[in-house]
Amino acid sequence: MSQDAAEKTILTGVKPTGAPHIGNYIGAIRPALALAAAHKESFLFIADYHALNAVRDPKALKHDSYEVAACWLALGLDPAKTVFYRQSDVPEIFELTQLLAAVTPKGLMDRAHSYKAAVDKNREAGRDPDADVNMGLYTYPILMAADILAMDTGIVPVGRDQVQHIEFARDMAGYFNNTFKDVFRLPEHALGAETAATLPGLDGRKMSKSYNNHIPVFMESKARRKLVMKIVTDSKLPEEPKDPDTNTVFQIYAHVAGETEVRAMRDAFEKGGMGYGDAKQRLYAALELAFEKPTQLYNDYMADPQKIDALLAAGADKARAVARKTLTRARAAVGLNPLR
Ligand code: ADP
Ligand code: TRP
Numbered sequence: 259m260s261q262d263a264a265e266k267t268i269l270t271g272v273k274p275t276g277a278p279h280i281g282n283y284i285g286a287i288r289p290a291l292a293l294a295a296a297h298k299e300s301f302l303f304i305a306d307y308h309a310l311n312a313v314r315d316p317k318a319l320k321h322d323s324y325e326v327a328a329c330w331l332a333l334g335l336d337p338a339k340t341v342f343y344r345q346s347d348v349p350e351i352f353e354l355t356q357l358l359a360a361v362t363p364k365g366l367m368d369r370a371h372s373y374k375a376a377v378d379k380n381r382e383a384g385r386d387p388d389a390d391v392n393m394g395l396y397t398y399p400i401l402m403a404a405d406i407l408a409m410d411t412g413i414v415p416v417g418r419d420q421v422q423h424i425e426f427a428r429d430m431a432g433y434f435n436n437t438f439k440d441v442f443r444l445p446e447h448a449l450g451a452e453t454a455a456t457l458p459g460l461d462g463r464k465m466s467k468s469y470n471n472h473i474p475v476f477m478e479s480k481a482r483r484k485l486v487m488k489i490v491t492d493s494k495l496p497e498e499p500k501d502p503d504t505n506t507v508f509q510i511y512a513h514v515a516g517e518t519e520v521r522a523m524r525d526a527f528e529k530g531g532m533g534y535g536d537a538k539q540r541l542y543a544a545l546e547l548a549f550e551k552p553t554q555l556y557n558d559y560m561a562d563p564q565k566i567d568a569l570l571a572a573g574a575d576k577a578r579a580v581a582r583k584t585l586t587r588a589r590a591a592v593g594l595n596p597l598r
Contacts (some may be wrong), residue, residue, distance in 0.1 A: 266412025357404035496533025
């Protein structure tokens, strides 16, 4: 990374959507943590207001927010370095949303992929095109732009599905800056998750909750071992040479074990002499090494939600101080009185 890039503030939001699997960890969480560690300033927040557009059970919203917080903390997020907070604890973001809404053309929202997908789904099912589409979903990108612009963000690491939202945030910042004066820094996206590998699941397809072929990050050792033993393999004998690149056990191992161990397993598969039972045992040991401690930490955090609350509250204080400065500039630019 260039010196310049490291100077830029990095920010990302995560919706609370259940405990992660090791594909999420390798493909999204680990790269985001690495980016945060490599930048001078980083923000990571729980997008609970974004989740609210779909969640109707208050207990679930609360629980899921704790879960995602415990997950990132257990996997190595350092709250002393990364500003870690709940979106809903930073009211400045919501005021900024309204200021941005004033310069956002309705047509931009009509073009948003997530809204269009909901409408298409309704049409296909023969329903009213806007059935179950609430204004929270429709204006989702404006809130997301406020999340980003409030913190003077330079870089937003996201998956491909979120790129349009970052482009919209740039557009909104541009409309505002051109209409009034330069208040917002224009953010860029970084496709960290896309360059990371895609992990296969137990059945060899992409690991995904929707295929139910996933290995959760946080689980007890016995259950983890059982899942690893379930990975589907062909029926080649141990002495036969095997192609490591088409073999699920190796594909997962390659992302969790150390370089030397990975090379050793690759060689043994290619030469012959590495049976699947042995390889699974090694994979299990590597997963234990990687996730046994985080699982313990995760359980500790989940047993102590007050600790999570305290950490997130301290993060919110820091985030609010930054957002307040941005909001002060934006209010002045449009002709509103300073914040009281
Ligand atoms: P799922 O398919 O289990 O519902 P999501 O679509 O919610 O997972 O993905 C959340 C994040 O994890 C995304 O950034 C995505 O790119 C990453 N991710 C999901 N599955 C994998 C996988 N099998 N390998 C690598 N990254 C993945
Ligand atoms: N929309 C993102 C998602 O669904 C979550 C999110 C909300 C976000 N606000 C953000 C991501 C700001 C990056 C920056 O995954």
